[in-house]
Amino acid sequence: MSTDETETEDDSQPAFASKADINQDVPIKRKNTLQRIRQDYDEPAKGTVREAVQNGVDAWGRSMDRGVLPDDCHLELEFVVDTNEGTFTYSDNAGGMTEEVLRNNLVGIDTPDEDKEAGGGAGAYGRGFYVIAMCGEGLTYVETRQDGEHNAMTVSNDGKYSEPNTPSDPRLDPDVQGTHIYVADVLEHDLEFLGNWDRVQEMFVQNFTFLLSRDDVTVRYVIDGEEHYPDAPDLKQYLEEGQLMFRKELPEFSAEGGTYRVRDLSVIRTDVMDEDPPWEGVAMLKGNQYLDEPFMTIKAYKPTGIPSLRNPPQMIGWCDATDLCPDLENNAHTSFRGHESKTGIKDPLLQLHDEHFKKGRTTEERKQLASDITRNINELLADYEDFDEYQTQGEITTETDEDGTTGDDRDPSDSLVKCQAGKRKYDVGDRISLKIQIENPVDPESQRYELFDINVSSTDLSMNRDVGSRVVNVSENSHETFDIVEFEPKNEGIYSFSASIRAAPEVLDLDTDEENEKLDSSKIYFTVGDVERSERTGDGGDGGDGGDGPDDGGEGGEGEQEGQVSIVQSTTFANEDGEDWKAVAIDKEGGGFEVLLNTARPEWLATNRITDDDDRRDRIQTRLGTEWGSEQVIHRRNVDDLHDLLDEEITIDGEPAAEVIQEKLENREDIRNHIESEIADRFGLEYGS
Incomplete structure (x- = not known):
């Protein structure tokens, strides 16, 4: 029956107005x-x-x-x-x-x-x-x-x-x-970005690499x-030497009542590139009907469970996703409303990862590597009385070795979620990339989780910033690291970064209002500016489900057994691409250190290229971790001696002499690390059999 009629024979329908009467514009501001x-x-x-x-x-x-x-x-x-x-x-x-x-x-x-x-x-x-x-x-x-x-x-x-x-x-x-x-x-906020060439250049490369080429x-x-011209890598020049795969068409898939297909999927190794990769994952591109190829990235799709796509990527790809546009893309042209997983991109990437990059190291094996490094550092340093004041008994390591949360009698290596903030000592105005890593064990609670109660705060500065929840997928016995937020501190002080995790099932139980229980939480600290040393190494945390002072999490770790004397309580890994430092020794509440290793160093990356002998790779990585961690504990001994031996009244140009000398030592250590990285880049670095 037509809605032009003012009466209806169907009692289930209301009396619609006639089309002639529907003549008012909807108010809009x-x-x-x-x-x-x-x-x-x-x-x-x-x-x-x-x-x-x-x-x-x-x-x-x-x-x-x-x-x-x-x-x-x-x-x-x-x-x-x-x-x-x-x-x-x-x-x-x-x-x-x-x-x-x-x-x-x-x-x-x-x-x-x-x-x-x-x-x-x-x-x-x-x-x-x-x-x-x-x-x-x-x-x-x-x-x-x-x-x-x-x-x-x-x-x-x-x-x-x-x-x-x-x-x-x-x-x-x-x-x-x-x-x-x-x-x-x-x-003003927009001008901060538009007037910052480094950030604009990064945006151009990530979004318009193929247009710029x-x-x-x-x-x-x-x-x-001041004139600038964005410069992007010409990825096509690397196809001959580094191409891993080309697929003309991927299988069709259905979404929102339509049928779609991704085309021209190319994947290359990043070790053939002279420049940094412009993105992680596969750039899903679109174009128009006039140009012969797509020119704009909608989204860099990083399927979960493929470590070679991230931190740093060992392979990257791109594909033509124009067929999905505009039906499936969001208004901002920055995603496909979650339909990326239907495109069929993940399966061939998994194949390539298994064939070319898989290292065979599971979550449990990473924890064992961290435990071996921790044990070796402690055995070596225990022979010297110089480090006795750092020794602690094993019972304090009932706290998680990665993130500073306490877990009663829980094994420190069982931490599921770990907040990360890199080296954790920054200057005002630095861009700090805050990340969360999930270490999903064998026989896990779930393979789909919700990260919630994500918070960046500073009690001293009365600053508290909540970050929205995230639902993520992590396969069994594997780990994934997720970028959460870029944080730019405006003031000096001690900051914290925390999050909790719970299972997020695909199908919700509509008969209950109860949320899934919290499975784990993590809280780490980082310092900004010239924070007093006593503040950094004092009680440091809030106890309970909080932290143990300026601390961070990384990939894997293992605490010492109860009753065992240790100097280093745990070893963790962080892939800090673009950073030259090798390791950082971080104060733990109650004494001792956590050693954080930078697995983006060229020496470590070279060991990852050992794909034919896992035992040899593990021996070299254990040696590197032990060497770097020991050096950092010795450096901390030197710094502590400076502050103990030089009275605060002894100054250089009006500044406490201990702090001036410490800064010079750390600057020279940075120079040494940078030179070693440059030497590795200049002459290459491979480990023979």
């Missing part, structure tokens, strides 16, 4: 809507640049296809950031827009042109302009030229705009067909008058 468009991005400032590039490339391809631009047109994209004036400018020569497109599509909300709506462009939703414009708190100026049409308009961030007209003070050069966007009063595209980025 445009400014709120525009802000929410921008908030689709977790990091809106990145969205500002991504959307500008995406729109420019779409316009370039379409303009060449329609004859607005010649077929051999060289695309030029320019960004100009003025941090003093707080402005952001984007310009291109991509063919511009007509007045109709400017009015009806660019400044409309969810009004893509016919080309984008049909899936012909990389953009699809008609929202990109406002992701750019809303980085400012005031006005945005848009100027565009196509053929004989030259128009400009001003747009406010509350959803109003001026009539398009011929610009009185044009910004585009007379011979350029393209678009110019000028945003005033850029938000094209000979017919130039991207110029200017910050306060």
Whole structure:
């Protein structure tokens, strides 16, 4: 029965109004809507640049296809950031827009042109302009030229705009067909990103590696008058030497009522690369109907249970996921709403991992390696009275050796979740990558977990930051490390990073409101700035389900048995890519140390390439860990002697002499570590049989 009728014969339906009576527009507050468009991005400032590039490339391809631009047109994209004036400018020569497109599509909300709506462009939703414009708190100026049409308009961030007209003070050069966007009063937080070339360069490489590798595209980025040109690795040059696999098509899969397919999956080894890999995992790319290959990364997909894809990656890949767009991608073009696992990418990657990179080391074997290193360090140092004051009895190691949480009579090696913060001594303004590692044992509680109560705090600074929960998958008898948050401390002090974990079943029991019980928790500390030594090595923790002073977790570990005298209570591993340090000796509550080993060092990475003899690999890694850990405990003995022997009244240039000398020693140790890494990179490092 038609809803045009005012009466219904079906008592189960209400009396719908007639179509003629349904004539009122839904109220909308445009400014709120525009802000929410921008908030689709977790990091809106990145969205500002991504959307500008995406729109420019779409316009370039379409303009060449329609004859607005010649077929051999060289695309030029320019960004100009003025941090003093707080402005952001984007310009291109991509063919511009007509007045109709400017009015009806660019400044409309969810009004893509016919080309984008049909899936012909990389953009699809008609929202990109406002992701750019809303980085400012005031006005945005848009100027565009196509053929004989030259128009400009001003747009406010509350959803109003001026009539398009011929610009009185044009910004585009007379011979350029393209678009110019000028945003005033850029938000301070956005300006911090847009004005930081290192972060912008990283974003370009992660998102537009294949666009930057094209000979017919130039991207110029200017910050306060200084020119920059993003430089990405040409991955295709490594295919001949390093290609592990190419799949023209992966199997079809169904999602949300449609059928889709990923194409052109390539995977290469990273050891053939001269540069750092631009991402971890497989970059799922998309393009448009005009260019011969995809140019933009939607997401770097890292399937769980494949260690060779991360920390640092031993293989990376890329694929054409254009077929999934726009149906399955989110509004921000940064994910496929969880459908990545259906694409069939994981199975061939697992195959490659098992064939080329699998080391055969399980969670239990990693714990045994850590235990062997701990035992060897203690046996060597126990022969010298110089370290007696560091000795502790084994009973204090009922605390977990990885994360500082207590567990009553639980074996320290049974820790399921471990918070990580790298070397744990930082300066104000450093970007600290906070991570969580899950060590899933044999016969685990689950292979799907929820990380919850994730918190970064500092009691001294009255600072408390909650981080949203995460649901993750970890296979039995394996480990996974998850990036949680990038933290930039603004003040000196002692900070903590904590989290809890519980099982997260695929199917929830709807008959109960009870949540799954907490299986484990972790809390670690890190220091920022020149924190007094007494603060760092005092009681350090909050006891109970908390921590044991500035401490961290890593990959595996094993405490000493009850009653055994030890100097080093535990050894843990952390893959700190880009860091030169070998090891850190960390104070434990009640005395003694935890030794943290950096498994991203070239010496350690070289041992991972020993794939034909696990025993030899383990012997070399035990030797390296024992050597590095012992050196760090000796270094701590030297530092402690400095503070004990030099009275605080003894100063150098007004600073306590002990602290000045300690800083010089640590700086020289950093230099030595860096030189050793450089030597390994320059001359190579392999372990013979």
